Amino acid sequence: MRAVKFILMLLFTVGLTYMLNNRFAPLPPMGKFLSPFFGFWQNADKIDISYAQDIQLASLSGSVEVQYDDRLIPHIFAENNRDAMLVQGYVTAQHRLWQMEFQTHNAAGRLSELIGERVLERDKETRRMGMVWAAQQSLEEWKKTPEYYDLVEAYAEGVNAYIESLSPKEYPIEYKLLDYAPEKWTPLKTALLLKQMSRTLASKEFDLENTNTLQWLGEETFRDLFPEAFPKQSPIIPSERKWNFKPVKVPDSKPVIPNTDKLSSIFQKMPEGIGSNNWAISGDKSASGHPILCNDPHLPLSMPSIWYEIQIHTPHLNIYGVSLPGSPGVIIGFNEHIAWGVTNVGHDVSDWYLLDWKDGQRGEYKYEGKYLKTKKVIEEFKVRNLGTILDTVYYTHFGSVAYTDENDASNDMAYRWMAHERSNELAAFFNLNKAKNYDDYADAIGVYSCPAQNFVFADRQDIALWVQGKFPLKRKEQGRFLQKADGADSQWAGFIPREHNPHIKNPERGFVSSANQHSTAPDYPYYYSGASFGDYRGRRINQVLAEKEKMTIKDMMALQNDNYSLQAADCLPFLLQYVDKSTLSKEDLEQVELLEDWDYIFDQDKIAPSLFKIWFKKFYTITWDEFYTYARKSGTALSYPDYWRTIDFLENQPEHPFFDIAQTANEKETAREVANASLKAALKAAKDWETDNEKPIKWQSYLNTSIQHLARIPDFSLNGVQTGGDQYAPNANSSWGGPSWRMVVEMGNEIDAYGVYPGGQSGNPGSPYYDNFTKFWATGQYYPLLFMKTPNNEHKRIITTQKMKP
Amino acid sequence: MKFAISFLLIASLSFVSQQFMPWWSLVIVAFVISWLMGMRSWQSFLSGFLAIFITWGAYAIFLHQGNAGILTDRMANLLPFAGSSILLILGSAVFGGFMGGLGAATGSLGRDWLAPVSKPRNRGRNRKRMRR
Numbered sequence: 001m002r003a004v005k006f007i008l009m010l011l012f013t014v015g016l017t018y019m020l021n022n023r024f025a026p027l028p029p030m031g032k033f034l035s036p037f038f039g040f041w042q043n044a045d046k047i048d049i050s051y052a053q054d055i056q057l058a059s060l061s062g063s064v065e066v067q068y069d070d071r072l073i074p075h076i077f078a079e080n081n082r083d084a085m086l087v088q089g090y091v092t093a094q095h096r097l098w099q100m101e102f103q104t105h106n107a108a109g110r111l112s113e114l115i116g117e118r119v120l121e122r123d124k125e126t127r128r129m130g131m132v133w134a135a136q137q138s139l140e141e142w143k144k145t146p147e148y149y150d151l152v153e154a155y156a157e158g159v160n161a162y163i164e165s166l167s168p169k170e171y172p173i174e175y176k177l178l179d180y181a182p183e184k185w186t187p188l189k190t191a192l193l194l195k196q197m198s199r200t201l202a203s204k205e206f207d208l209e210n211t212n213t214l215q216w217l218g219e220e221t222f223r224d225l226f227p228e229a230f231p232k233q234s235p236i237i238p239s240e241r242k243w244n245f246k247p248v249k250v251p252d253s254k255p256v257i258p259n260t261d262k263l264s265s266i267f268q269k270m271p272e273g274i275g276s277n278n279w280a281i282s283g284d285k286s287a288s289g290h291p292i293l294c295n296d297p298h299l300p301l302s303m304p305s306i307w308y309e310i311q312i313h314t315p316h317l318n319i320y321g322v323s324l325p326g327s328p329g330v331i332i333g334f335n336e337h338i339a340w341g342v343t344n345v346g347h348d349v350s351d352w353y354l355l356d357w358k359d360g361q362r363g364e365y366k367y368e369g370k371y372l373k374t375k376k377v378i379e380e381f382k383v384r385n386l387g388t389i390l391d392t393v394y395y396t397h398f399g400s401v402a403y404t405d406e407n408d409a410s411n412d413m414a415y416r417w418m419a420h421e422r423s424n425e426l427a428a429f430f431n432l433n434k435a436k437n438y439d440d441y442a443d444a445i446g447v448y449s450c451p452a453q454n455f456v457f458a459d460r461q462d463i464a465l466w467v468q469g470k471f472p473l474k475r476k477e478q479g480r481f482l483q484k485a486d487g488a489d490s491q492w493a494g495f496i497p498r499e500h501n502p503h504i505k506n507p508e509r510g511f512v513s514s515a516n517q518h519s520t521a522p523d524y525p526y527y528y529s530g531a532s533f534g535d536y537r538g539r540r541i542n543q544v545l546a547e548k549e550k551m552t553i554k555d556m557m558a559l560q561n562d563n564y565s566l567q568a569a570d571c572l573p574f575l576l577q578y579v580d581k582s583t584l585s586k587e588d589l590e591q592v593e594l595l596e597d598w599d600y601i602f603d604q605d606k607i608a609p610s611l612f613k614i615w616f617k618k619f620y621t622i623t624w625d626e627f628y629t630y631a632r633k634s635g636t637a638l639s640y641p642d643y644w645r646t647i648d649f650l651e652n653q654p655e656h657p658f659f660d661i662a663q664t665a666n667e668k669e670t671a672r673e674v675a676n677a678s679l680k681a682a683l684k685a686a687k688d689w690e691t692d693n694e695k696p697i698k699w700q701s702y703l704n705t706s707i708q709h710l711a712r713i714p715d716f717s718l719n720g721v722q723t724g725g726d727q728y729a730p731n732a733n734s735s736w737g738g739p740s741w742r743m744v745v746e747m748g749n750e751i752d753a754y755g756v757y758p759g760g761q762s763g764n765p766g767s768p769y770y771d772n773f774t775k776f777w778a779t780g781q782y783y784p785l786l787f788m789k790t791p792n793n794e795h796k797r798i799i800t801t802q803k804m805k806p
Numbered sequence: 807m808k809f810a811i812s813f814l815l816i817a818s819l820s821f822v823s824q825q826f827m828p829w830w831s832l833v834i835v836a837f838v839i840s841w842l843m844g845m846r847s848w849q850s851f852l853s854g855f856l857a858i859f860i861t862w863g864a865y866a867i868f869l870h871q872g873n874a875g876i877l878t879d880r881m882a883n884l885l886p887f888a889g890s891s892i893l894l895i896l897g898s899a900v901f902g903g904f905m906g907g908l909g910a911a912t913g914s915l916g917r918d919w920l921a922p923v924s925k926p927r928n929r930g931r932n933r934k935r936m937r938r
Contacts, residue, residue, distance in 0.1 A: 002919035009915050013837075013908040017830045020905075031905065034898045036865040037824035040881055041898070044873035173877075715884040766877030 023179040025116065025385070033176055043173040045767040051094075051802050055165075059086060059157050060806040066091055069786050069797045072761040072769045075311040077791045084314050085151045085328045087804055089158025089185070092308055096325040096763040097162065098172035099304045101182055102710055104189040104326060107196035108132055109379070114178055115711075116384040125267060127379045128393050130400040131199065134420045135191035141422040142187070148427050152187045155328040159185035172764060174711060193326040194426075198419035200299070201344045202451035202469075204531040207352045208266050209639040211257060211481040216630060216638070225641045225658075229522055232570075232644070233535050234542045236454060236467060236514040237502045239521035245500055247525035250473050250493055257481045258354045263411055263637065266352065266403050275534045276343035276739075277541060277560065277730055278456040279513035280463040282506065287550040290748040293458035294556050295332055295341025296739040298732045301707040303717060303771070305759030306740045307331075311788060312433075319433045320753070320787050322741050325763075329429045332743060334753060334787075337436040338459040339745040343514045345452035345469055346530035349418035351478075351492075353398050353485035360409045362394050362401065366486045372397065398485060414485055416492070418470060423449035438462045438505065446498055454514035460747045465512035466503040467519045471496040471528065480529045496526050511545045514538070515730070535644060536566040536728040553754065556744045559730055561780035567728035568600040568612055571647045575619065578675040588683050602731075604700035604724035613702070613726075614685050618678035620646055626662050650675075699724055705733055707758055707774070709765075716765040721758070723778040731780075742782065754782035809853050812843045816857035816906065832858055832902065833909035840913030844923040847914045854910025859903030866895045 020031030033039040049068065057064075062079035064087045069075065074091045078084035093100065105111055109126030111119045142149045163182050175181060214222045276297040283289045299306055307322035310330065321333015332341050356366040364371040374394040381389040394401040396414045403413035424447050431444030432455075441457045445468045448455075452469020472479070472492035483490040502519045504512055517538035519528070544559055545551075572595065579592055591611055598608035621628065623646060631638045649656045654671035661669045661677075669677075686697050695701060700722045709716035725733030732738055738758075746752040758777040762769035776783065786797050793801055816832075816839045823831040836854040845853070870878045870891060878891040887894040917923070 002915070006912070006915040006919045009908075009912045013833060013905075013912045016908065017833050017905065021828070021830060030901070032829055034901050035824070035829035036862050036869060036898065036902075038829045040877065041866055041869045044869045044877040046872045047874050713884065715880045765880050766873060768874070768876060770876075 028177045029179055032179075038169045040173050040176060040766075042169045043176075043764055043766040045762070045764055045769075047768055049769075049800050051800060053802060055090075055802060055804045056806075057086065057090065057158070057161050057804050058806060059154075059161070060804060062806070064804040065791050066802040066804065067788070067791055067793065067795075067798045068800050068802075069795075070799050071309075071773070071783060072799075073309045073311065073786065075313065075786070075788050075791075075798075077313045079314065081314050081317060082151060082154045084312050084317070086154040086158040086161075088310065088312060088323070088328055089155035089160075090162045090804070091158075091310075091802075092323070092325050093159040093162040093185070095761055096304055096308055097159075097182060098174040099710060099763045100159070100185070100189075100193075100326040102174070103196060104192045107135070107192035107199070108189075109381070112381055112383045114180060114384060117386050120381060120383055120389065122268075123381055124379075124391050125402075127391065128400055128402040128404075129199070129203075129267065129415065130393075130395075130402070130417070130420055131192065131195050133377075133395075133400070134198075134417075135188055135195045137420065137422050138191040138194065138425070139188055141424050142191070142426055145424060145427050148424075148430050149187070151328055151430065152190055152426060155190065156185045156187055173766065174713070177713070178711070190327050190426075193324060195419055197324070198417075198451045200451075202419060203267070203350050203417065204269065204346075205348050205350045205352075205479070206531050206639045207479065207482050208260070208263055209637045211260055212263065212636045213639045214257065214481060215260070216636070225645065226639065227645065228529060230518070230533075230535050230642075230644055231648075232539065233518055234539045235518045235521050236465065236538070237504050237520050237524075238507065238509065239523070240508070241502075241504055241520075243500075243523070243525055247500065248473060248494065248497060250475055250527070251489065253475065253489060255475060255478045255481070255483055255490065258484045260354070260411070260482060266413070266637075275516035275537065275727075275732060277513070277515045277537060277732075278341040278343045278454065279511055279541060279545060280339075280456050280458040280465070281511045281545065281551055281556075282463050283461075285510040285545075285549060285551055286746070287552045288746060288748060290460065290746050291458040291463050292551070292553065292556055292744065292746045293334075293339040293341060293456060293463075294560060294742075294744050295343070295456065296560050296742040297332065297342065297344075298738055299740040300737045301705075301740060301758055303707050303709045303759055303765075304763030305757055305761075307757050309755070309757070309761065311786075313788065313791075317434050318787075318789070320785060321743070322755075322757070327426075327429075329426075329433050331429060332741065333433075334745045334751060335433065335435070336751070338441060338457060339747060339751075339753075340432060340435075340441065340458075341456045341743065342453040343456075344516055345454055345467055345519065346516050346533045347452060347469070347471055347519070347528045348479055348530055349450065349452070349469070349472060351416045352403065352482050353396075353414045353416065353490065354482055355396065355401065355412045355414055355485045357409050357412065362409055362412065365396060367397075368486070368488055374401070396485065398491070413482070418450045418452075418472070421449060421470060423447070423470065425449070438464055442466065442503075454519075456512060456514065458745070458747050460749075462506055463512050464503065464505040465514060467501050467514075468503075469501070470498075471501070471526070474527050474529075476527050477529070478527070500526070509546060513541050513545060515541055534728075536570075537730050537732060540564060540566050541730055553744055553746055553752065557742075557754070557780070557782060560739070560742050560744070561725075562730040563602040563724045563726065565600050565602055565726045565729040567643060567647070567726075568598075568602075568609075568616075570644075571616060571650065572598070572600065572612060574647070574650045574671075575615065575675050575679075578672040579679060580676050583676075588680075591683055591686070592679075602699055602724050602726040602729055604698065604703075604722060606699050607697055609699040609724075609726065610697045610702040611682065611686055615679055615682035616643075618681045618685070619650075619674060622661065622674050622678050622681075623649075623659055626658065629662060703733065704735055705738065705778075706735060708736070718758075718771055718774055721774060721778050739777075742777070744782065751787055753785040753787060755785050756782050808843055808845055809849060812839055812845060812850070812853040812910075813857045815839045815843075816854055816910065817861050820858060820906070821861050830905075833905055836906045836909030837913035837916075840910040841917045843914075844917050844921075845914055847911045847918070850914035851907040851911040855903040855907035857903075858906030859899045862902035863895060863899030866898050870895060 428448035449470035515538035725731035
């Protein structure tokens, strides 16, 4: 009896202990996880920062001091660049290890190792896109400049030194939740991270959608609805700029567009509205007489924050700015001589080629009358709780065969993407970090290829902007639609010579600026198309900068936080002119009056912005109802007309046939009827929203900006951040994205710099520094940046110091 | 007296063991101590439960306070503790306590089987066994 009792109890105890030490998804191993000695409790950082003061890092060559200021920005003082990068790796990992690894697992198509089958398709897409291959190509290129490759290795050594110093109970909390351990950091991971930026910023295209739409609408209607140039645009390089070079000849034959059979979408599209602003004003335009440079890159916001702020000081270098966790150096910032910033270039640098297979085996494809062999690569996915899954990816000389249907090879397409080209972004950024003047800057970024960026520049004398990237030489409209892979004339004819890239230095108007709009006026001699050219922000910024003289740092901050939407200004008067007030209730009339009195400023506590947003969206969907109906019926992926084109029709062609609603066979609607019908629907939707949410539909509530945790852990996300702004206003907030870093730098004798980003320096949701900047950011405030010349423990903003020794 | 000693030993030794061994070392400590103390199983359970309940609870409160409750607030929402830090602290402590109690109870039952201590108050039971 006693034996039985004991054995039963023993089995129960041991069994329960075992179960609680293991993970039953979605729950973490509860025993481990709840233990104050081991689990999440250990991630409850002390409010008063207490870092290990003296750290031994064997691969350092000298001693390094890291001073943290009151916002937890590390200021690294090292004796040489290698030591500085090593310590950058160490301190970044100290704050952001989990994020660094998770992001690069995502870039490598390895998320299913951590999360399981749910994300396997996404991983397959990542591999088929050739992300790992592209990163390996980069790595080979980096090795050709050993002096820089050495710095990437030093960074990796720093990250690994930190990882090795950790015991499991010190792992970031996400490792404990998902129950895994960090792996070694490698230079390949840095390359993967940079490729992920290309994926976010330079993979947007509508080749398939455009082709389907063209085939459905016919050429004439397609060209009417989808013109390439926007008449109101204010390009990045102003039209005064003359192109005094002899352009490389490109064949002028028309690309052949293959017939498709109503294909559905290729890759997941990045949401619309990723964009950024940057500008610099000359000393003549500024109140102080010194140039001022500004930058606010807009990205899908996430927690831990995208950026990690840092200062790096060596005898050869003194830089301050934001870095990407996982990549050495500074991406956007300034040194003692220059300041720089980036926005994305919208040129389409990814094209699709329909393959003509010899047979269904995918072994050979037709090219120039011959059959070429594909290369087969077997991709392995170690899916959690499922085991290893294999997927074959075929490579052609265009690129990977990324669009496939397992059962039907007839629609297979090869993917040609600029990010697959060898490039040395790293050398570009390292050289930019130590540039002293315009020539250094222009040289440094010359090797930068993808994702193409508008690099804005200012030093104490000059301002400049280069549209920098490697751009394919394209025939007119090449790459706007699908192409056939069977001939040499559909290949990119080469690349635009770098010195022909659009650029401008010290223009007469006294400023340079970019906000993702067209790079040039139509007289630029090379063809380029884009899938995401914004226009409203660029027009607004150029207007403000042109009008104002003697601007101050405050004016610059105001422009970065400007909520005025030119889209609303372009559109609303033409919608309102049609409103038939006689059919509206008193309540609805009041709402219309709000819109009539509105100044097109998307301030957070106004109701009008929400009403306009809903109204315009309804107006758009009723106008283009034919598109939605056709797409639903045929299962085809389509392109949809731009907002500006829709507004253009509303203003100038109110009787355009597309305003006719297809379902009402006997009546013929015009913009007037569509405006009234959409208004009624919008006012009802707004009322419903207010009933459901039990509060007035103020813009901040309707916008509901949320900053999601990378692994979508709800309580590590910041939901309902109260803010104003709009995608088409300079302060480009949306529900999921916005200005990920705002920076203003005045190039006086002493540099005067300000910045802010949403989130905080620490990636630990248990740290007071996880989201401490968010409120400041949401309310448009800035922190003065502490740019140190020498280490100074006594400085009132320095809160703690780490000393690292070999 | 035995109870107090058992409680103190489990609390202090498990505190040490959990510094450098996995969390479940507390189960082993409770098991061993209870085996050595040879109390009745429900008494052992109680001493193991209380020892771990107190150490886990006190340590959790210590960490919670040093962190001004930032993490506890998030975790109390993420885990089903209705957003209450106090419930989360209590929940962790009860959970640890339960495991400590189980370990202790198992230890005393093992001792009871293999090397029973003659206990005056247990005579009736012992006699019964002898008769058998």
